[in-house]
Amino acid sequence: MQDIGSAFALAFGLILSGDDGLARIVGLSLRVSLTAVGIAALVGLPLGALLAVARFPGRQALVVALNALMGLPPVVAGLVIYIALSRSGPFGSLGLLFTPTAMVIAQAVLIAPILAALSRQVLEAMWDEYAEQLRSFGAGSWRAVPTLLWDGRFLLTTVLLAGFGRASAEVGAVMVVGGNIEGFTRVMTTAIALETSKGDLPLALALGVVLMAIVLGVNALAQGLRDLAARRGA
Amino acid sequence: MFRRLFLGLGLAMATALPLAAQTQSITVSSTTSTEQSGLFGHILPIFTQSTDIAVRVVALGTGQALDVGRRGDADVVFVHDKDAEERFVAEGFGGPRRAVMFNDFVIVGPAGDPARVNGLRDSVEALRRIAAARAPFISRGDRSGTHAAELRLWQQAGIDVATGRGAWYREVGQGMGPALNTAAAQNAYILADRGTWLAFRNRQELRIVTEGDERLFNQYGVMLVNPQRHAHVKAEAGQRFIDWLVSPAGQEAIAGYKINGEQLFFPNANRPGA
Numbered sequence: 001m002q003d004i005g006s007a008f009a010l011a012f013g014l015i016l017s018g019d020d021g022l023a024r025i026v027g028l029s030l031r032v033s034l035t036a037v038g039i040a041a042l043v044g045l046p047l048g049a050l051l052a053v054a055r056f057p058g059r060q061a062l063v064v065a066l067n068a069l070m071g072l073p074p075v076v077a078g079l080v081i082y083i084a085l086s087r088s089g090p091f092g093s094l095g096l097l098f099t100p101t102a103m104v105i106a107q108a109v110l111i112a113p114i115l116a117a118l119s120r121q122v123l124e125a126m127w128d129e130y131a132e133q134l135r136s137f138g139a140g141s142w143r144a145v146p147t148l149l150w151d152g153r154f155l156l157t158t159v160l161l162a163g164f165g166r167a168s169a170e171v172g173a174v175m176v177v178g179g180n181i182e183g184f185t186r187v188m189t190t191a192i193a194l195e196t197s198k199g200d201l202p203l204a205l206a207l208g209v210v211l212m213a214i215v216l217g218v219n220a221l222a223q224g225l226r227d228l229a230a231r232r233g234a
Numbered sequence: 235m236f237r238r239l240f241l242g243l244g245l246a247m248a249t250a251l252p253l254a255a256q257t258q259s260i261t262v263s264s265t266t267s268t269e270q271s272g273l274f275g276h277i278l279p280i281f282t283q284s285t286d287i288a289v290r291v292v293a294l295g296t297g298q299a300l301d302v303g304r305r306g307d308a309d310v311v312f313v314h315d316k317d318a319e320e321r322f323v324a325e326g327f328g329g330p331r332r333a334v335m336f337n338d339f340v341i342v343g344p345a346g347d348p349a350r351v352n353g354l355r356d357s358v359e360a361l362r363r364i365a366a367a368r369a370p371f372i373s374r375g376d377r378s379g380t381h382a383a384e385l386r387l388w389q390q391a392g393i394d395v396a397t398g399r400g401a402w403y404r405e406v407g408q409g410m411g412p413a414l415n416t417a418a419a420q421n422a423y424i425l426a427d428r429g430t431w432l433a434f435r436n437r438q439e440l441r442i443v444t445e446g447d448e449r450l451f452n453q454y455g456v457m458l459v460n461p462q463r464h465a466h467v468k469a470e471a472g473q474r475f476i477d478w479l480v481s482p483a484g485q486e487a488i489a490g491y492k493i494n495g496e497q498l499f500f501p502n503a504n505r506p507g508a
Contacts, residue, residue: 087306087464095466097307098261098292179292181261182275197411198270199418199436 007205014206015213021183022207026214029187032100032174033167036107037115040163043108044115045156049145051116052123053131063120069113074106078173081106085177098179103187106173111163118159123152157226161219168215188214259288260471263300263308265379266409268454269293271429271498276491281478287471295409297377303328303457306464309472312479314427314454315379328457333508334479335488335499336453337428339383341444342414343369344421351423357447361391368402370422374413375405379452384425387449414440427452429498453508454499456480479503 014022083089085097096102171189178185188211195204268274278289296313303311304327323329341360349367351360364371374381388395395403406413410430417424418438456476461469478484485501502508
């Protein structure tokens with residue numbers, strides 16, 4: 001218990017001190033995870049919407065596959081991307097291993113199925129409700145995708161936040177492909193793992209508290225924006 | 235309003251993209267002991283200041299660090315398992331190997347000392363007693379330099395650890411720090427490098443029980459990854475790092491790293507046969 005108490009004190013101390021190293025780690029965490037969410041959203045949301053409205057052979061299998069991919073172990077995703085990006089691998093000439101870009105790729109791969117599967121579910125429920133109305137405007141199922149995404153934007157905020165949560169909490173994949181290089185690829189979760197390794201449990205826990213505060217902040221911000229937008233009827 | 239959220243997201247993405255372009259940098263695959271003991275935190279800024287070359291360290295076990303070099307994912311390999319290093323050089327993956335420094339291993343154990351090894355100088359005899367008492371022993375089990383050294387000691391003790399596996403001999407397959415955390419939690423004996431031990435904070439009941447044996451000597455070596463094998467290797471900058479490590483300035487920087495006044499690594503680049 002004493003450890004937990006001192007961790008909170010240490011966490012506040014860290015935040016208040018405006019420590020340079022910590023700021024860089026926090027900044028990189030946010031950049032990597034938000035970028036990964038953005039890229040995964042570009043792929044995952046349209047795919048989810050398409051699966052919600054379209055009916056084609058193999059659709060059910062695709063839905064099952066996406067649902068299963070939600071449980072993809074990060075360390076496995078990391079390993080596959082490690083091998084692909086390694087100098088001895090197929091994309092080795094890009095020189096991306098042990099860079100933040102590799103971490104973005106790993107997280108995007110991890111969360112794209114989550115965004116697709118969850119948005120499919122959310123939008124399918126909406127589509128069941130609105131299908132007739134949309135069809136009456138003469139919109140075919142493919143053309144309904146942008147409309148559906150726009151009308152479902154408030155529900156999709158939660159989907160995006162779920163993806164962000166998974167991305168920012170993830171350690172296995174970014175450790176493998178990023179290498180936890182100080183000042184370059186060290187993020188909150190890998191820093192926590194490192195401090196745990198060094199046996200500095202209070203500092204590790206304090207970093208955990210900081211991470212939770214950041215995730216809380218991002219969620220509150222998204223929720224606030226969403227409510228504001230909803231109230232304006234935008 | 236909602237569009238602005240996406241705009242913000244896009245902005246965050248855009249700032250994430252320009253990642254390269256700063257001063258020149260090299261990637262060094264090294265061991266958890268050099269990183270977690272804080273040595274790199276002390277010497278790298280000195281090197282970077284004098285050469286303007288940034289050093290990016292990926293800290294792994296020695297076996298894995300050498301693998302990263304074999305795949306061409308690092309420019310320099312800086313590890314501590316002389317046999318494995320010489321194999322690496324002989325196979326043409328890099329080299330020549332330069333000796334840099336040494337420290338030593340210590341056997342750490344619980345204050346209760348069930349195997350009665352405290353104060354024993356003979357590390358091989360200490361392991362024999364631990365095995366005889368069937369006292370819990372944590373092994374790194376990760377092909378690291380420390381793991382290799384541990385296995386050599388068991389061999390010298392004439393003990394086949396496979397018989398104790400799952401019972402008193404426990405392989406954790408992790409780095410030095412996590413292995414020490416496990417030993418602390420289970421009140422077990424463990425072989426640790428002194429640097430990581432000195433920097434380790436979660437000791438609980440653990441303390442050094444055996445030290446000072448010649449067989450606990452731990453030599454570090456450094457090699458450039460073969461640029462003929464991997465054309466992208468930053469041979470010039472990597473070689474400058476190696477040259478600096480074995481130069482008087484680098485050796486002095488290594489000797490200058492201390493925790494609580496205790497020196498962790500002892501430079502010996504010029505000792506023949508190191």
